[in-house]
Amino acid sequence: MDLLSNFVLLFTESAPFLLLGMFIAGMINQWIPRTWVEKTLGSKSSILTAALIGAPLPLCSCSVIPVAMGIRRSGASKASTASFLVATPETGVDSIGITYALMGPIMAVARPIAAIFSAIVAGLLVLWFGKQESAIEPEPESQGKSQSSCCHKSSAVAFTISDKIKTALVFGYGQLLRDFMLWFLVGIFFAALVTTLVPAGFLTQYAQGILAMLVVVVISIPMYVCATASTPLAVGLLLSGITPGAALVFMLTGPATNIATLMVIKNELGKRELGLYLLAIISSALVSGLMLDFLFEKFDWEMQLSHGEHSNMMGIFYQACALVLAGLIVYQLQKMLLPKLFKASSI
Numbered sequence: 001m002d003l004l005s006n007f008v009l010l011f012t013e014s015a016p017f018l019l020l021g022m023f024i025a026g027m028i029n030q031w032i033p034r035t036w037v038e039k040t041l042g043s044k045s046s047i048l049t050a051a052l053i054g055a056p057l058p059l060c061s062c063s064v065i066p067v068a069m070g071i072r073r074s075g076a077s078k079a080s081t082a083s084f085l086v087a088t089p090e091t092g093v094d095s096i097g098i099t100y101a102l103m104g105p106i107m108a109v110a111r112p113i114a115a116i117f118s119a120i121v122a123g124l125l126v127l128w129f130g131k132q133e134s135a136i137e138p139e140p141e142s143q144g145k146s147q148s149s150c151c152h153k154s155s156a157v158a159f160t161i162s163d164k165i166k167t168a169l170v171f172g173y174g175q176l177l178r179d180f181m182l183w184f185l186v187g188i189f190f191a192a193l194v195t196t197l198v199p200a201g202f203l204t205q206y207a208q209g210i211l212a213m214l215v216v217v218v219i220s221i222p223m224y225v226c227a228t229a230s231t232p233l234a235v236g237l238l239l240s241g242i243t244p245g246a247a248l249v250f251m252l253t254g255p256a257t258n259i260a261t262l263m264v265i266k267n268e269l270g271k272r273e274l275g276l277y278l279l280a281i282i283s284s285a286l287v288s289g290l291m292l293d294f295l296f297e298k299f300d301w302e303m304q305l306s307h308g309e310h311s312n313m314m315g316i317f318y319q320a321c322a323l324v325l326a327g328l329i330v331y332q333l334q335k336m337l338l339p340k341l342f343k344a345s346s347i
Contacts, residue, residue: 003196006191006192007189008322010188010191010192011322011326012318012319012321012322013101013318014098014325015318015321016317018094018097018098018101018228019325021094021096021228022094022172022173023168023169024058024094025058025171025172025176026169026171026172026176027165029057029058029172030171031164031168032057040053041074047083047119048120050076050081050087050119051087051116051119052116053084054083054086054087054119055088055116056092056093057092058092058093059092060226060227060228064089064261065264068081068084068085068088068264068268069268078127078269078270079126080123081268081269082119082123082276083119083120083122083123085256086122086256087119089226089255089256090118090227090251090256094176094227095228096111098232099111102191102231102235103231103238103303104304104305106296106304107248107303110288111252114248114288114292117287118252118256118280118285118288121284122276124280125276125279125280126276126280129272130270131270174332179226180228184232187236188232190232190233190236191232191236193236194237209290213245213246213285213286213289214286216237216253219250220253220254221253223254223258227255230250230251230255234247234248235247244292244296244303245288245291245292245293248285248288248289249285249289252281252284262277265277
């Protein structure tokens with residue numbers, strides 16, 4: 001019962017911030033379409049611009065791939081593309097909200113700053129040490145045809161404000177939720193399991209500082225987990241005794257290093273650029289983690305960690321948000337599973 005109780009408490013504490021993050025993500029997706037991103041990050045774009053634009057976008061490590069390919073083929077340099085590919089999956093408006101809910105304001109601020117830093121490092125390494133590239137001519141825009149993008153409609157069609165809001169809600173509480181909900185639930189379960197079974201500080205006796213961070217890197221690189229879903233997993237690691245810096249390393253390296261992204265980088269940018277990309281992510285994550293641990297120790301900061309003890313969080317508003325989020329997840333699950341069940345039964 002303690003495990004179930006801790007799961008419900010963590011889920012409830014996450015719900016309002018996750019719902020808000022998905023709403024903002026839907027609005028960004030609707031009012032900042034993919035075509036605008038591709039044009040803005042064309043041949044004249046800078047590494048910093050790519051990082052700043054990529055950071056708030058609600059794209060996970062898989063959905064960022066077609067956008068990155070689009071900006072690359074629109075004339076963006078390898079360096080800008082690499083910067084965008086790092087910043088976008090490592091953070092976003094939805095993941096910042098849940099980070100604040102589960103880890104407090106310090107981690108909610110540190111995470112996007114570290115992601116942008118990591119993206120800039122990746123872009124600079126590719127710029128300085130990558131293979132020299134010839135100028136890329138942007139692909140010509142098709143005339144008289146609508147863009148085939150899930151987040152863009154033809155400019156010939158007029159949309160009212162209510163239409164745009166509806167589309168934003170469908171994306172935020174539909175497609176985006178489907179992208180991360182399973183890993184989010186796994187993460188919440190893992191955090192609840194650690195809270196229930198693992199003594200506080202259990203891992204502290206085995207790994208601290210850079211050693212703990214290197215272990216976290218090895219664990220996180222093969223995982224397929226988005227920024228939002230990595231947050232409760234990081235909470236579980238924190239509860240088991242790792243430092244805030246090591247948790248930050250996990251949240252930076254996990255979302256940016258899944259196999260699909262790495263293969264796209266190899267094909268679109270090259271083998272050398274793939275190596276530089278991994279070097280940038282790992283090195284910048286370690287630097288960010290060490291710096292965060294130093295700041296926590298220097299200023300005697302405390303983690304405002306959520307692990308089911310904040311009774312003031314359990315008001316009617318939080319419970320209502322949790323019910324709404326649970327209903328949305330159940331609805332998306334049945335949309336995913338029912339067609340497969342009907343197909344299997346018809347065979």
